[in-house]
Amino acid sequence: xxxxxxxxxxxxxxxxxxxxxxxxxxxxxxxxxxxxxxxxxxxxxxxxxxxxxxxxxxxxxxxxxxxxxxxxxxxxxxxxxxxxxxxxxxxxxxxxxxxxxxxxxxxxxxxxxxxxxxxxxxxxxxxxxxxxxxxxxxxxx
Numbered sequence: 001x002x003x004x005x006x007x008x009x010x011x012x013x014x015x016x017x018x019x020x021x022x023x024x025x026x027x028x029x030x031x032x033x034x035x036x037x038x039x040x041x042x043x044x045x046x047x048x049x050x051x052x053x054x055x056x057x058x059x060x061x062x063x064x065x066x067x068x069x070x071x072x073x074x075x076x077x078x079x080x081x082x083x084x085x086x087x088x089x090x091x092x093x094x095x096x097x098x099x100x101x102x103x104x105x106x107x108x109x110x111x112x113x114x115x116x117x118x119x120x121x122x123x124x125x126x127x128x129x130x131x132x133x134x135x136x137x138x139x140x141x
C-alpha cells in the first residue's frame with residue numbers, strides 16, 4: 001500500500017512539473033526567463049580565447065599566478081615582483097596596446113622588468129587579443 005502512495009505522489013509531481021514547463025509565455029521575454037549562466041557559457045568563444053586561456057596557464061601563471069595577483073610560484077625569486085592584474089588602479093591606467101606590447105616584446109621593451117620574457121610568436125595572432133582579455137578579466141578580483 002505504501003508503495004502505491006509513493007508512486008502516485010511521484011506521478012503527480014511529474015505531471016505538475018510537465019505542466020509548468022509547457023505553460024505558455026506570460027508576455028515576458030524569453031531571454032529574461034530562460035537565460036541561464038550555462039546558456040550564456042555555451043555562446044561561441046571569441047577567436048583565440050581558448051588558446052589564450054591555455055597560453056596564460058603555461059606562460060603567465062608561473063609568475064603572475066592563477067589568480068593574476070603576481071603570486072605565481074616563480075614570483076618569490078623575482079625583484080621586482082610580477083604585475084598584479086587585479087589592481088583596479090593599474091587596470092584603469094593601462095591601454096590594451098601597452099599590454100600587447102609588453103606581451104610581444106617583453107618587460108624591458110616597455111621599461112618594466114627584463115625578467116618578463118618576450119612572446120614574438122604571438123604577433124598577428126588572435127591569441128594576443130585573447131591574452132589581453134584574460135588580463136582584463138582579473139580587474140578587481
